[in-house]
Amino acid sequence: MASEIHMPNPVCLIENRDRKLVVHQEALxxxxxxxxxxxxxxxxxxxRTGKSYLMNKLAGKNSGFPLGSTVQANTKGIWMWCVPYPGRPDQTLVLLDTEGLGDVEKGDSxxxxxxxxxxxLLSSTLVYNSIGTIDQHxxxxxxxxxxxxERIKFKSSPTENSGALEDSAEYVRFFPTFIWAVRDFSLQLELNGQPCTDDEYLENALKLKIGQSREDxxxxxxxxxxxxFFPARKCFLFERPTNRKNLHRLEEMEESELEAEFxxxxxxxxRHVYKTSKPKTVPGGHVVNGRLLANLVETYVGTIRSGGVPCMENAVLALAHMENSAAVLEATGRYMELMDQKLKLPTxxxxxxxxxxxxxxDEALQVFMARAFKDDQQQFQAELMRALAQKKEAYCRQNELESSKRCKALLKRLSKEQENxxxxxxxxxxxGYQDxxxxxxxxxxxxxxxxxxGVMAESxxxxxxxxxxAVGRxxxxxxxxxTDKEKEAEGARTxxxxxxxxxEIxxxxxAELEQKLEDQKRSYEANIEYLKEKMEKDREKLLEELNKMLENKLWQSHEANIEYLKKKMEKDREKLLEEQNKMIESKFQEQKALLEAGFQDHAAQLKEIFLLRKESENIRTQDWIASMLNAASNIFSSVLPVLINGRVRCHRRHKH
Structure with missing residues (x-):
């Protein structure tokens, strides 16, 4: 339980030792x-960009993850701090502070x-921390x-035409939400002379250039x-927390000593992280607990150490096999525990x-269903059914043995005088026979x-x-x-x-056989019912994933339409410029001829030439394209939610 978590300080989860990643078993x-x-x-x-400070704040502490006060990086590898989740008593917050990238002493990209x-791979929310501004640097x-x-594979056998951008929707299924934290931001927060939000600043920085050159x-x-890869993203701009000379004291400074804005x-x-962060899941929507996260850590680091590339599909399959096997054992153990508690032999x-x-x-099935996932062929559920059936038969045999022992002891006691x-x-x-x-x-x-x-009474x-x-005969x-006749009659009666x-036996x-058959039928129907419930939940999770992929695909399509529109408008602009140039040249030649002929009363056409040239210059500027693109973007954006909702509804109807 979250209330039982007691980690006063972070621990090293993955150590970066001699350029090799090593998992710490204590943390696992x-x-x-x-x-x-x-x-x-x-x-x-x-x-040295202040990552640890933010993580300490998320843990509700001023210290914990080492902040450091020199130009040397303090965090080596990945450190972990598990704390109760604020406002969510049924969840645990796992904070991972990573080794600073670009450490000159390490020199290992x-x-x-x-x-x-x-x-x-491990996070459900990823924070990227940088200094200054979001520029090309x-x-x-x-x-x-x-x-x-190149370093993460979604499938073990990717499709022939798959590529980084083509498969982005697949990666979105398990990539975390993205937060860009910009530290020591000192610029005026505005775009085109107008105030803007942190998110608008980020989106503007992420705009693409039109062109196919190498530089573009x-x-x-x-x-x-x-x-x-990160369609769900957020930006936070932070001012400098204090003056430079006090930065080394940041860990021990009170909030009242820091800049109020910071x-x-x-x-x-x-607040945003607490409110929006979701539990870690794997493809298929299965929610990850601490045990599963530990297995993922071992799987990923093991693959990297062996020189391979982590594959999400393989990791999930390996995880499912381990978890489903463990789920069978846990459910069987729970069944036996309950049977031993409730069953008093003989019945x-x-x-x-x-x-x-x-x-x-029934309770064992609940235990299994709560833990098992991606048991697509019901291999492990069938294994559980067989295990419980065998355990049931074992209890039936034990019940018969206990009954037999009790009956034999009773008969021995009751017939003792007769035996004597x-x-x-x-x-x-x-x-004597009558006696x-x-x-x-x-x-x-x-x-x-x-x-x-018990059940063996008659037998x-x-x-x-x-x-x-033999004794009676x-x-x-x-x-x-x-008489012989009486003896014969008595024998026949016996x-x-x-x-x-x-x-009667x-x-x-x-009757007992029929009861067992009826119980098998009940067990089968119960398993089917639980399977239906689980498949319905899995379907909802899959729909959520597909909606996420669909939204990403539609947004890509939206952006592709914008890019296509940009290119088309650029071509249209060139054509319009060409037409305008022809018109200007024609008017100029006409006016020149008129002036040369002395027709000064037509000089007003010079003004028309001036206006045409001004219009041409306006077309050449980017403001014209920007205004058109903004209008088009608003139209596409207004259509996009309708498309997404429509696709989801159609998908649900198709599924049902």
Whole structure:
């Protein structure tokens, strides 16, 4: 539970040791003990840019992650701090502070790339921290985003025509939301002379250039990757927290000593992260808890250490196999725990045992369904069904054994006096058989009066009578008080009673078999019902993922339309310029001829030439294109939500 989390300080999760990534088992054990869904917030950025300060604030502390006070990077690898989630008692907040990128002492860009990749793979909210402004230099420093598809595979066997941008919608399914935190921002926050918001500043910085030159492609690539891979993004601009000479004291300074604007910006940042961050999920919508996150860490780091590229599909399949196997064991263990608590052997009837079994099986299925995921072929659910059926049969056998032991002990106690009489030859006399028969009947009456004998009551008493048959025949044959005819009649009666008892036992066994078959049918229907419920939930999760992909695709289409419109308008502008030039030249030649002929009264046409030239200059400016693009963008944006909602509704109808 979140209330049980006690991590006074962060711990190293992944150590960067000699340019190799090493997972700390202590941290994995801490993670594995968290059974709640985890919301993972990771921060990345250049070293000495104040990343740790923001993470400490998210943890509700002034210190914890080392801030450092020199130009050396303090955080090596990835450090973890698990804290209760503010306002969400059923979730745990996992903060990941990463090693600063671009550390000159480390000098290993490959290592930096893997740190960035792990932050993307493990987080549900990714914070990129930078200094100054979002300019081309800042974009160049974020080159790691352009390498994501080279260092992360979504599928183990990508399609032939797949590429970085073509597959962006697939990556969106499991990439985190993106927050760009710009520190020590000192510019006037405005665009084209008008005030703007932090988000508008970011979106303006992410605008693409029109053109196909090498310079244009270099300019556009990081921006295009951010736009496509992180459609859900946010920007926070922070002023300098204090003057430069006090920065080394930031960890020990009170908020009252910091710039009020910076304090308010940090508060708004934390509120946004708390409000909008979602639990970590894997493709398919399965929510990740601490144990699953620990497995993902081991899987990803193991792949990187072996020289491979982390594959989301393979990671999820491996995770599903581990979790589903564990889910079978956990559910089976829960079933046995409940059966041992509720089942008192022997039960009076098989139906009583099957009733307890049904309740315990139902709870075991709930345990399994809560943990299992991506069991597409129901392989593990079938395995659980077989395991529970075997356990049930084992309890049935144990129930019969306990019943048999109790019945035999009871019969032995009730027939003790009769056994003594047999040993003393008490019945070996005239009329002894009648005494023997009466004593046997008394044992049977007293036996049936006893309770708690269990399911083997009739079988054991029948076996008791069978065991007495030889003795009874001997006493019957030696009884001189009976004639041969009476002895024959008595033997026939005894055989009829035996046959009747056997018939009753067979009826009982048949009834028990039917009860077991009925229980199997109930178990099957219960499994089907739980499977339906889980598939419905999985369908909703998949729909949510598909909607996210669809929205991204539609937005890409929207941007593609804008780009297409830009190019078309550029061509139209060139054509219009050409036409205007022809008109100007024609008017000029006409006016020149008139002037040369002395027709001064037509000089007013000079004004028309001036106006045409001014219109031509307006067309040449970018303001004309910008105004047209803004209008087109507004139209496309107003249509976009309708398209998305329409596609979702159609998809739901198709699914149903």
């Amino acid at each position: 054990q801490l993670l594995s003990g968290i059974h709640q869904p985890v919301v993972v917030v990771a921060i990345v950025g250049l070293y 490959q290592n930096d790339s893997w740190i960035f990749v792990l932050a993307v 800042a974009m160049d420093q974020l080159h790691y985003v352009t390498e994501l598809t 492609q270099v300019f556009n690539l990081p921006r295009e990757c951010i736009r496509l 304090v308010e910006q940090a508060i708004q940042f934390c 009076e009837t098989l139906q009583e045992l099957l009733g307890i079994h049904a309740k315990c099986e 009489r047999i040993n003393k030859a008490f019945y070996s006399r005239p009329g 023997y028969f009466n004593d046997l009947k008394t044992v049977a009456v007293r036996y049936h009066q006893e309770s708690g004998k 054991e008493v029948e076996q008791f009578f069978k065991d007495q048959e 001997a006493i019957l044959q030696s009884d001189e008080a009976l 055989r009829a009673e035996v046959a009747e008892r056997e018939k 067979q009826k009982q066994k048949q």
